[in-house]
Amino acid sequence: MGYRKKMILTFVLDSLFILAAIFLSSVLLYEFTFLAGSLFFITFMMNLFAFYIFSFAYRLHKKTWKYAGMKEMLTILKTAGFTILVTAVFQQLLMDVITYRILIAAFFFQVVFIGSSRLCWRLAKDNFIKSYADKKRTMVVGAGSAGTMVVRQLQQNRHCELIPVTFADDDVTKHHVEIYNIPVAGSIKDIPKIAKAYQIENIVVALPSIDKRRLNEIFQECVKTKVKTQVLPMLEDLVTGKRSVSQCRDVEAEDLLERDPIALDYEAIETSITDKVVLVTGAGGSIGSEICRQVFRFKPDQLILLGHGENSIYTIEMELLEMYEGQRVEIVTEIADIQDAGKISTIMNYYKPDVVYHAAAHKHVPLMERNPEEAIKNNVIGTRNVAEASSSSGVGSFVMVSSDKAVHATSVMGASKRLAEMVVQHMNKESTTSFNVVRFGNVLESRGSVIPLFKKQIQKGGPVTVTHPDMVRYFMTIPEASSLVIQAGSLAKGGEIFVLDMGQPVKIIDLAKNLIKLSGHSIDDIGIKFTGIRHGEKLYEEILSKNEVHNQQIHPKIYVGTSSNTFITEIEEIVKIYPLHDKESLREKLLELANRDSTTTRKEDVILSAEA
CATH class of the missing domain: 3.40.50.720 (NAD(P)-binding Rossmann-like Domain)
Incomplete structure (x- = not known):
């Protein structure tokens, strides 16, 4: 209610209260005899005139009754008291009489009526109006x-x-x-x-x-x-x-993706997982933990959670036990580093898993640029250790989680992932195990991804940092990425590179703007700051190189690329010499090896349509 309307309503109600006070006083003390003469009219008008004079003097109508207390009550007493005194003076001057009993009774009625109206307003504000106004x-x-x-x-x-x-x-x-x-x-x-x-x-x-x-x-x-x-x-x-x-x-950012989520072939997945022994490396990570959740629903006989970080493995173990209490699935946890070939081999030979989902990896682009030797140790050597142990223990299906940054790699992370793919594809030629690769775009909400960073920056009031106004990326959700891994394992024949149809690439700046606006803020308030492309980053990402393109869609939303050349001898060489090289020469060697078999292509060069 506006201030003007509130003032008018208050004046009208107070006028009625004053009239009612004098009326009730005369009725109770003199029945209706006092109402017959001009004295009643003069008393009422003088009382009303005096009340408005003193209410303005004491700012009675400007009081905040939401927080009213004794001070406001004293204001009402003073206003009513001086009003009655002035009325008595005018009665004496104009009518030569003072109706003491009526004026005293009218004083008490006015205090009660006006005070009660303010109290009722406060109660209504607290219990009813407040619930809507706020x-x-x-x-x-x-x-x-x-x-x-x-x-x-x-x-x-x-x-x-x-x-x-x-x-x-x-x-x-x-x-x-x-x-x-x-x-x-x-x-x-x-x-x-x-x-x-x-x-x-x-x-x-x-x-x-x-x-x-x-x-x-x-x-x-x-x-x-x-x-x-x-x-x-x-x-x-x-x-x-x-x-x-x-x-x-x-x-969420995933709501802004203009496509429906992937539909799984549950029958094929059940055949490959149900009542089987499944091992997940990197089980405590964003992708690995979601793979565990989805695999658990298909009731494997045993689910082995393997990871390097004890806290993350404990977290996913407790979550699975709580979510799926009563299901007959044995959960086993193994704290191990995939760089430890002996430990990985021991685990594989002991459990002899039917299916291995290899999600353990270093994935942070800027960090790997500064630590190329760690990318080789974890992404290349670690993958080789898990792959060789899987082969020797008779694993039926091995699925490696890779990245679209492996295509025409410009970063250490992407190059190390491409070399890991080569290791897996080479193992497929040498082993009876079915080795396959699944490539992702950027995974929303995963650790280290841009979306959690944007959210934190918006919560703090900005600015949101974007590397370049023209940068675009393919995005997918964590459940989509994990579903693709599981589905790929059920469809694999060996040596394939599976890719999700991720729709059209999204401009990072558009994603940032939409998240700001849909959070109830303006871009001017939060702000967007361009920080420049980081070392190893590209303005766009590819999903398959030309020599990997396969023009067959094997499942709705899932496409497959063919095996490319592998240079396992050169990979073995860099594995041997990486501790002796300085970071820059090691980075150059990684990129040279990773791109030896690739030809640059954008997504428009790859047939990704239902009619393909």
Whole structure:
């Protein structure tokens, strides 16, 4: 309520209270005889005039009654007291009489009425009005069953900070109709206009079954409002009680990917995993831990979590035991470094796994630029150790997690991953084990990725740091990446390089801008700072080189590249001499070996379509 309207309402109510005080006083003391003469009219007018004079003098109408206490009560007593005194003076001057009993009674009634009205206002502010005034005006996108459920629960939950005021929905039959007293103000394309008209402070997208492309279109409309946008939790979480509609999550970077997630061939995966012994290296990492979660659902006979960091292995072990309590899957933990060939060989020979998912690796590009010898030790030698141990122990399927940075590598990390791929492809030619490679783009939310960094920078008030305005990347989610690894293991015949169709590459700066806006901030407030391309980085990434292209799609959203040349002799050479080389010459040797068999290609040179 505006200040002007509030003042007018207060004056009207106080006038009625003064009239009621004098009326009740005369009725109680003299029944109705006092009301018949002019004395009642003069008393009322003088009382009203004096009250407004003293209320302005003591600033009674400007008091903040939300925090009222004894000081404010004393103000009411003084205002009412001096009002009665002035009224008595005017009675004597104009009528030559003072109605002491009526004026005294009117004083008490005025104090009670005016004081009670302020007290009631404070109580209403604390218990009713406050619950709405302090809440954020919210638009619910989607007036279907999910949207109406959101509105109903938000209205019932007085402790939630959101209050729904309008819907947006593309169903024209619902336009200008009220649902739970909340109007459907327009379509999705009208979101910016609706947000302005209704002074929206928060948007909740309540369309749980919508496809990713349409969801992205909705987010692009929400971005125009510069209002914080949230998403309804998954329906299964709502049904199971894990989350309530008041626990809407913020928009994640994966929501901005314009494609639907990969669909798995569950029958093929069950055949390759169920009742088998599965070993995951790097099981405590972002990808490795998600592989463990997904593998566990297919009920292997034994799941071996192998990792170098004891804390991360303990964390994923406890999570699996808690999430899947009662399932007959034996979980085994092994703390081991893949650079320790003897330990890895012992583990493989003891458990004799049927399937190995090799996710252990150093992946941070700038760190590996400064430590090329560590990239060789972990990514190349470590992979060789795991691969050779897998072969000697009779593993049926070996799947290595690689990176699109291995294609035409410009970084130490990418080069070491390409050499690791060569090791695996060479092992496929020498062993009865099926050795295969899965290449990822950038994995959202993984440790060291750009998205967690952006979120922290936004929370701190900025600026968000972007290396170059033209930098683009392919992105995928952690579950997508892990699903691709598992699916590849079930489809592999040996020697393939599996790639996910990751849609169109995303400009990093566009991703940063969208995350800023959908977090309820403006780009001007947060700011974007360009830091320059780091050593070893490229403006764009490739997913397959020309000599790896295979024009067959083996699974929806999954493509396969053919084996390329391997230079195992040269790899063995660099493995022997890497401790003797300085970092720069070692980096040059790595890049030369990694790119010896590759020809540069962009994604447009690779056929990645359903018609391929």
